[in-house]
Amino acid sequence: MQHQQADSAAIARVFREESGRVIAGLVRRFGDIDLAEEAVQEAFIAAAQLWPTDGLPPNPGGWITTVARNRVIDRLRREALRPDRSKESAMLYQPGEPADTGAVSDDRLRLIFTCCHPALAAPSRVALTLRLLGGLETPEIAAAFLVSEPTMAQRIVRAKAKIKAANIPYRVPGDAELPDRVRGVLAVIYLIFNEGHRASSGEGLVREDLCAEAIRLARVLVSLMPDEPEAVGLLALLLLTHSRSAARTAPDGSMVALAEQDRSLWDTSLIAEGHSLVRACLRRNQPGPYQVQAAINAVHADAATAADTDWRQIVQLYDQLLVLAPSPVVALNRAAAVAEIDGPDVALAAIDALDLETYQPYHAVRADLLRRLGRTDDAAAAYRRASELSTNPVERDFLDRRLAALLHHD
Amino acid sequence: MTQYMLSVHTVEGVENYMNEEAMQAAFKAVDEFNQELQAVGAWVFGCGLHPANTATVVDGTKDETLITDGPFAESKEQLGGFWVIEAADLDAALDWAAKGSKACAQPVEVRPLQGE
Numbered sequence: 001m002q003h004q005q006a007d008s009a010a011i012a013r014v015f016r017e018e019s020g021r022v023i024a025g026l027v028r029r030f031g032d033i034d035l036a037e038e039a040v041q042e043a044f045i046a047a048a049q050l051w052p053t054d055g056l057p058p059n060p061g062g063w064i065t066t067v068a069r070n071r072v073i074d075r076l077r078r079e080a081l082r083p084d085r086s087k088e089s090a091m092l093y094q095p096g097e098p099a100d101t102g103a104v105s106d107d108r109l110r111l112i113f114t115c116c117h118p119a120l121a122a123p124s125r126v127a128l129t130l131r132l133l134g135g136l137e138t139p140e141i142a143a144a145f146l147v148s149e150p151t152m153a154q155r156i157v158r159a160k161a162k163i164k165a166a167n168i169p170y171r172v173p174g175d176a177e178l179p180d181r182v183r184g185v186l187a188v189i190y191l192i193f194n195e196g197h198r199a200s201s202g203e204g205l206v207r208e209d210l211c212a213e214a215i216r217l218a219r220v221l222v223s224l225m226p227d228e229p230e231a232v233g234l235l236a237l238l239l240l241t242h243s244r245s246a247a248r249t250a251p252d253g254s255m256v257a258l259a260e261q262d263r264s265l266w267d268t269s270l271i272a273e274g275h276s277l278v279r280a281c282l283r284r285n286q287p288g289p290y291q292v293q294a295a296i297n298a299v300h301a302d303a304a305t306a307a308d309t310d311w312r313q314i315v316q317l318y319d320q321l322l323v324l325a326p327s328p329v330v331a332l333n334r335a336a337a338v339a340e341i342d343g344p345d346v347a348l349a350a351i352d353a354l355d356l357e358t359y360q361p362y363h364a365v366r367a368d369l370l371r372r373l374g375r376t377d378d379a380a381a382a383y384r385r386a387s388e389l390s391t392n393p394v395e396r397d398f399l400d401r402r403l404a405a406l407l408h409h410d
Numbered sequence: 411m412t413q414y415m416l417s418v419h420t421v422e423g424v425e426n427y428m429n430e431e432a433m434q435a436a437f438k439a440v441d442e443f444n445q446e447l448q449a450v451g452a453w454v455f456g457c458g459l460h461p462a463n464t465a466t467v468v469d470g471t472k473d474e475t476l477i478t479d480g481p482f483a484e485s486k487e488q489l490g491g492f493w494v495i496e497a498a499d500l501d502a503a504l505d506w507a508a509k510g511s512k513a514c515a516q517p518v519e520v521r522p523l524q525g526e
Binding site: 119177 | 412498499500501503520521522524
């Protein structure tokens with residue numbers, strides 16, 4: 001076995017790929033999230049000391065699992081020797097599987113239902129899932145939610161404290177609670193995908209592992225709840241969005257806008273699967289926000305060239321989406337589609353009143369509309385604002401190139 | 411197992427029940443709920459409280475103990491009654507809370523007790 005280069009980037013990659021799985025397994029075995037997280041952190045510190053000289057082990061995830069598990073057991077043994085802690089340790093150390101009320105035996109799915117428990121505030125659910133299952137660091141989560149790092153750190157600490165104090169269970173909910181609980185889980189998976197699709201930090205525009213993780217979790221949910229149309233809709237949305245990932249990035253690593261993408265690079269098998277799921281949703285006729293967004297992406301996927309896009313159908317779908325899930329972001333996206341039918345002036349008027357000052361895509365859309373209207377100075381200012389707000393170097397580069405092209409033409 | 415307090419809050423100036431009949435029905439339902447808690451061993455303690463205007467606050471933190479009339483917090487919402495139950499986890503406690511809420515026809519707050 002050849003030793004792979006084990007630099008800090010390689011270790012970070014293993015952390016991202018493996019920490020969620022290892023934490024979830026340790027939580028099942030030992031019933032304590034903080035304990036599991038700390039042990040995984042310690043295992044990665046050990047890895048950072050050993051791997052650069054010894055090379056990456058053949059199965060890095062297995063190595064981390066073993067080391068982290070031993071750390072937990074060592075710690076519980078140590079604490080068991082202290083009389084004041086023996087009771088807690090004895091309670092924690094219960095090897096074996098907890099009883100399952102659901103049909104799924106995936107540790108991460110159990111953990112996601114814990115993280116998405118309705119007793120937790122919605123922002124905490126997403127933050128915890130990203131942190132515990134997505135292996136995201138607190139600064140990345142803070143950036144994804146436009147809040148400060150200390151605020152996000154406190155949110156995560158409080159949520160974990162509540163799980164522990166209130167004894168929020170670690171299991172897939174029973175049939176009666178499942179439909180309600182699943183909505184929270186869908187929202188979380190969607191955000192994980194978006195974080196992967198438009199990573200807030202790191203070199204690449206698409207963080208394949210997060211997208212793959214979100215798709216994997218969406219597939220598990222669909223297999224668990226084939227009659228939940230929104231789970232199917234979410235999976236379709238993720239597949240159709242992901243089908244374009246190869247075309248979103250040029251060979252030099254720069255970002256390519258939808259209209260300029262080489263559509264031959266779109267993944268036809270993902271599109272086919274996404275389309276068939278969207279058709280299944282249409283037959284069921286119980287529309288929801290994810291299904292409608294999937295349908296919008298299906299319309300894009302149908303167009304052989306950008307000029308062939310059926311914008312009228314897209315605007316209609318956005319109208320439906322605005323009824324199902326009204327938000328300024330949906331209004332912004334609708335306006336971008338309206339621009340293709342009624343022109344940039346109509347779209348610009350529609351987005352002027354939106355309260356999205358700190359939302360990067362708002363300024364990017366606005367810049368594009370202003371550019372098309374020939375308002376070069378205003379467009380340049382909007383591109384600059386969008387670039388300032390972008391937390392992704394590839395995206396920032398894209399915006400800066402747009403700005404440069406605009407000024408060059410002038 | 412975790413112990414939880416299920417508390418019921420009353421709002422000053424708001425009648426909890428539309429009429430005498432509704433109140434009697436709630437009393438009966440709560441009684442049945444209590445019996446169910448006791449039958450399965452989930453019951454630790456439970457009771458209703460006299461109104462907040464019967465409360466007295468004692469502050470023994472200073473040299474001289476200070477006794478004042480009234481509830482601790484001047485608030486429209488006051489604790490009206492509570493149960494302490496034992497449940498396997500929060501989901502089990504929330505199920506009990508849903509039943510208790512139906513029985514007393516009031517929202518119920520669920521809080522874990524600190525471990526012994």
